[in-house]
Amino acid sequence: MKELLFRNKKAFTRYLIGCTILITEFVLTNYAIARLVGVVQTKDLGGLSRGLVLGLVSYIYAALVFILSRHLRIGFMRDTTLLIRMEAFEKIMTKTMRSFNKKLRTEYISNLVNDINTFEGKYFHALLNLIFGFTIYSVSILILFYLDVTLALAMVAVSLFVFGVSRSFQKKTIRMQEEVQRSNEKYTVNIANTFSGLEILKLNRLEDRFLLQSMKETDRLERRKAGYNVFTFWQQRFSGFLGTIISILIIYYVIRRAGTSYDLTRLMFTVSMASSTIWPITEIMPLFNVLKSNANIIERILAPDEDGQKEEEVQDYVFKDRIEIRDLSFAYDERPVLSRASLTLEKGKKYLLKGASGAGKSTFINLLSKVYDNYEGEIRVDGVDLRTIREESFNASASFIYQDVFLFEDTIRNNIELYRSYPEKDLEKAIACSGLTSLLAKRPLGLEEAIEENGRNLSGGERQRIAIARAIIRNPVILFADEVTSSLDESLGRLVEDTILSLDTTVIAISHRFYRGVTEKYDAVIEIVNGTLQLFTMEEYLRGEGHE
Structure with a gap:
């Protein structure tokens, strides 16, 4: 957190000035009040007039200082929060897929929205008051040393005691804030899952059950919030109680020391400055706890992944000849999927991946x-261990087409190009090869036609063809296709699969459908049987030598 605050040292310096200049208004106001109280002792009408003028000046000065302080602070607060949002989003976007999939999507949303909003609302308010309180304490102690050295030394000792008492609450405050943050994540996940499956819930009349579950999550979240707020409130009340007792003792000491020949203005100002060494201390630790707990949340969001890009990942993905799989074993959730499987894939060939449901077809693609x-x-x-290949390099060389196509709420062009710039001839080729020409001809704006949320204004086949165009335009070295025709009708499924097989690239496709006259175009069939990989030419497979 410190690194984020100090990244722009000039802006942070302005923020500190904005926080500390408020002390001038504080001292001036307290002195003005002491002067007015002193008039009661002297009964000097001229002194009353001067005191009122000083009070008016201090009031105007306070307003001007507040405006200047806010102006100096606001830019730093805005820029720091923006920086946190950008770094948090960048961290998520640059995660490896294996790291990204360790958390639910809704947990990331909770981090980016709930946690950072909480931070923005509480952290800077606490930081302002912490800096201001520390400044008040420091200036008040210096003034006390001028007014009464004995009292100043006593207040240093007392303030250290109060600080120690307040600090004892720190661990519990931080722990309770972290519990609130985790409950926020669970609540967001639960609501997102409910909305995602709302159609299924309604069809099966399960709304009441999930409503009850959501109410329980809401209740748990609100209870933890309430617990945190109550604990913080009573922590502040207890610290305030200590401050009140000490303030009474200060007044008793000052009056006893002043005796009969006292200056009421000096007495009031001394009491005011002595009290100002206690009240900031009673607030500093609770504020520090708020800072610490919110900083911990942000540091956890921005913390580097333990399983991020590894040092040995130093090679580029270069596939010119073959992919060799030797003695490959993999277990998912302690369930064996592949066991000492071996296979060789040749560049440019088209492979149909077959196997029973749950045999590990998608897992095999994920491994590759x-x-x-x-x-x-x-x-x-090509002889290079896949583990040593940079993920960015692999992603630049591979394309994926899935059964469930995700489309952005944007133009057809941007959904194909994915916000990159491609030569017009590459775009035209992708459109022609994916069979999108007829779709664009029916759309008044062509490529600039807007797609509604996730392609609601398109048919399933049109969505799949955009996904194919998206894959083609990248000119991939290898293409993975996972059940892309399962939800399409016979004629459309045939066209989509024929398009994929016509591409000049290596294809590994999962499909349970067989389109006579099209599926035969695959060069080979890979079957996953009992954790092993078995390779058949298409002719061998059609003769019944495979298991399906």
């Missing part, structure tokens, strides 16, 4: 695409 690296055995691309 670096989603998982905790396997035994070897996967070598």
Whole structure:
């Protein structure tokens, strides 16, 4: 957190000045009040007039100082929060897929929205009051040393005692704030899951059950928030009680020391400055606890992944000849999926991946695409261990087409190009090869036609063809296709699969459908049987030598 605050030293210096200049208004106001009280003793009408003028000046000065202080502080607060949001988002976007999938999507949303909003609302308010309180304490002690050395030394000792008492609350405050943050995450996840499955819930008349579950999550969150707020409140009340007792003792000491020949203005100002060494201390520790707990949340959000890009990932993905799989073993959630499987894939060939449901087809694709690296055995691309290949390099060389296509609420062009710039000839090729020409001809704006949320204004086939165009335009070295035709009708499924097989790239596709006259175009069939990989030419597979 310190690194974020000090990144722009000039802005932070302005912020500190904005926090500390308020002390001038504080001292001036207290002195003005002491002067007015002193008039009661002297009964000097001229002194009353001067005191009122001083009070008016201090009031105007306070307003001007507040405006200047806010002007100096606001830019730093805004820029720091923006920096945190950008770094948190960048961290998520640059995660490896294996790291990203360790958390639910809604947890990331909770971090970016709930946690950072909480930080923005509480951290800077606490930081302002902490700096201001420390400044008040320091200046008040210096003034006390001028007014009464004995009292000043006594207040240093007392303030250290109060600080120690307040500090005893720190660990519990931080722990309770972290519990609130975790409850916020669970609440966001629960609500997102409910909304995502709302259609299924309604069809099966399960709304009441999930409403009750949501109410329980809401109740748990609100209870933890209330517990944190109550604990913080009573912590402040207890510290305030100590401050009140000490203030009474200060007044008793000052009056006894002044005796009969006292100056009421000096007495009031001394009491005011002595009290000002206690009240900031009673607030500093609770404020520090708020700072610490909120800083911990941000540091956890921005903390580097333990399993991020590894030092040995130093090679580029270069696939010109073959991918060799040797003695590959992998278990998912302690359930064996592959066991000492071996296979060789040749560049440019089209492979149909078959196997029973749950046999590990998608897992096999994930292993080839670096989603998982905790396997035994070897996967070598032209002799290079896949584990040593940079994920960015692999992602730049591979394309994926899934059964469930995600489309952005943007133009058809941007959904194909994914916000990159491609030569017009590459875009035209992708459109022609994916069969999008007829779709664009029917749209008045062509490529600039807007797509509604996740393609609601498109048919399933049109969505799939945009996904194919998105894959083609990247000119991938290898293409992975996972059940892309399962939800399409016969004629459309045939066209989509024929398009994929016509591409000049290596294809590994999962499909349970067989389109006569099209599926035969695959060069080979890979079957996953009892954790092993078995390779058949298409002719062998059609003769019934495979298991399906």
